[in-house]
Amino acid sequence: MKSPLVVAVVFGTRPDAVKMAPVVAALSRDPRFRCVTIATAQHREMLDEVLDLFGITAEYDLGVMTEGQTLTDVTTRVLERIGTVLADVRPDVVLVHGDTTTSTAAALAAYYQKIPVGHVEAGLRTSTIYEPFPEEVNRRLTGVLATYHFAPTPLARHNLLREGKDATSIIVTGNTVIDAFMQIHASVSDADAVAVSTPRMIFAEAHRRENLGEPLEAICRAFKRVVGERPDVSLVWPVHPNPPIVEAVRRNLEGVPRVLLMQPLGYRRLVATIAHATLVATDSGGLQEEAPTLGKPVLVLRRVTERPEGLQAGTLRLAGIREEEIVGHLSELLDDKAAYQKMAKAANPYGDGKASQRIAQGLQALLRGAPLPDEFIPAP
Numbered sequence: 001m002k003s004p005l006v007v008a009v010v011f012g013t014r015p016d017a018v019k020m021a022p023v024v025a026a027l028s029r030d031p032r033f034r035c036v037t038i039a040t041a042q043h044r045e046m047l048d049e050v051l052d053l054f055g056i057t058a059e060y061d062l063g064v065m066t067e068g069q070t071l072t073d074v075t076t077r078v079l080e081r082i083g084t085v086l087a088d089v090r091p092d093v094v095l096v097h098g099d100t101t102t103s104t105a106a107a108l109a110a111y112y113q114k115i116p117v118g119h120v121e122a123g124l125r126t127s128t129i130y131e132p133f134p135e136e137v138n139r140r141l142t143g144v145l146a147t148y149h150f151a152p153t154p155l156a157r158h159n160l161l162r163e164g165k166d167a168t169s170i171i172v173t174g175n176t177v178i179d180a181f182m183q184i185h186a187s188v189s190d191a192d193a194v195a196v197s198t199p200r201m202i203f204a205e206a207h208r209r210e211n212l213g214e215p216l217e218a219i220c221r222a223f224k225r226v227v228g229e230r231p232d233v234s235l236v237w238p239v240h241p242n243p244p245i246v247e248a249v250r251r252n253l254e255g256v257p258r259v260l261l262m263q264p265l266g267y268r269r270l271v272a273t274i275a276h277a278t279l280v281a282t283d284s285g286g287l288q289e290e291a292p293t294l295g296k297p298v299l300v301l302r303r304v305t306e307r308p309e310g311l312q313a314g315t316l317r318l319a320g321i322r323e324e325e326i327v328g329h330l331s332e333l334l335d336d337k338a339a340y341q342k343m344a345k346a347a348n349p350y351g352d353g354k355a356s357q358r359i360a361q362g363l364q365a366l367l368r369g370a371p372l373p374d375e376f377i378p379a380p
């Protein structure tokens with residue numbers, strides 16, 4: 001019997017912890033692996049809540065977060081601290097996720113020690129390096145540093161092939177966020193959701209760096225108008241703790257009737273609240289994948305998205321970052337039943353709940369010559 005494959009799984013923010021949790025679970029229950037968990041803790045409270053929920057205790061916790069941290073702070077701290085851990089553990093492969101600064105810095109540290117990197121959620125792209133900022137460049141750099149690419153969709157694979165990646169290094173798995181979301185959704189009850197007093201509710205969330213300033217102001221004004229004009233609609237917004245976000249959202253929306261500004265929700269509460277929402281309006285990446293699982297239309301508060309599969313499938317709509325445009329999209333979905341139903345009934349192209357199993361089998365295939373997993377094929 002071969003010795004177990006030692007896989008270091010790195011995460012640091014709330015979304016990459018949610019998306020890596022099912023991978024950690026799949027590797028941990030399979031005797032062919034030894035899974036070493038490394039939390040950079042680029043986030044603190046938001047990360048800890050997710051780790052608690054999924055029962056993960058990070059073997060290494062690098063504690064890098066500081067309030068109001070700059071991108072340089074996060075990059076340099078992760079690079080320095082994770083280098084020491086990798087030199088100690090010497091894993092066979094390091095798995096990083098998506099597009100956070102944690103992932104790129106960890107991939108670079110692994111590369112410096114010639115440890116191969118596997119990139120989970122590989123191959124998402126927009127056409128501009130500044131949107132999303134700095135995530136677009138983070139994921140492109142991680143793609144350059146990685147040896148193995150776990151692409152969530154066929155389009156992501158296509159993007160990687162276009163950049164010259166070797167076809168045998170790419171496996172289409174579906175997105176692990178669907179595994180996590182389905183697992184938690186199966187265990188939530190109505191009581192877990194944020195209670196509202198109206199029959200309809202918009203679930204709102206915006207936190208991206210490129211939306212700081214006028215775009216975020218416009219998003220707030222649009223919400224205020226749309227909710228103000230409809231007494232049967234409320235809006236729930238769990239506000240990201242980044243200080244400039246908190247300031248702008250409070251200044252615009254605190255005290256507005258039927259607008260509930262909240263602390264970030266635990267993931268269980270988030271899933272339960274989305275299940276009760278009429279629609280979701282967000283600049284988040286993960287919510288674009290999660291909400292359509294429950295048939296909730298998503299308005300994307302950005303100018304571009306790296307998730308065009310959802311636009312094509314009809315689960316997402318690009319609502320932009322200008323007040324009038326956002327009001328127009330929200331109004332149409334709230335007032336036009338046929339437009340709403342069309343989005344609500346579209347099939348989610350992002351996964352089937354088996355992505356983490358495919359990643360585990362993919363690692364055995366790529367590193368140990370085991371058979372390749374059956375790839376994820378989205379519904380036509």
Ligand code: UD1
Nearest residue numbers: 013042043044045046047066067068069100101102241242
């Ligand atoms: C990061 C990711 C982004 C992801 C987002 C999800 C990068 C460059 N960006 O952005 O892709 O969508 O996480 O949230 O990696 N804070 C706390 N407590 C927490 C978390 C954050 O107080 O638990 C505050 C701190 O003041 C921190 C600030 O939020 O300095 C910003 O956190 P940071 O990780 O730098 O950026 P995000 O906008 O969260």
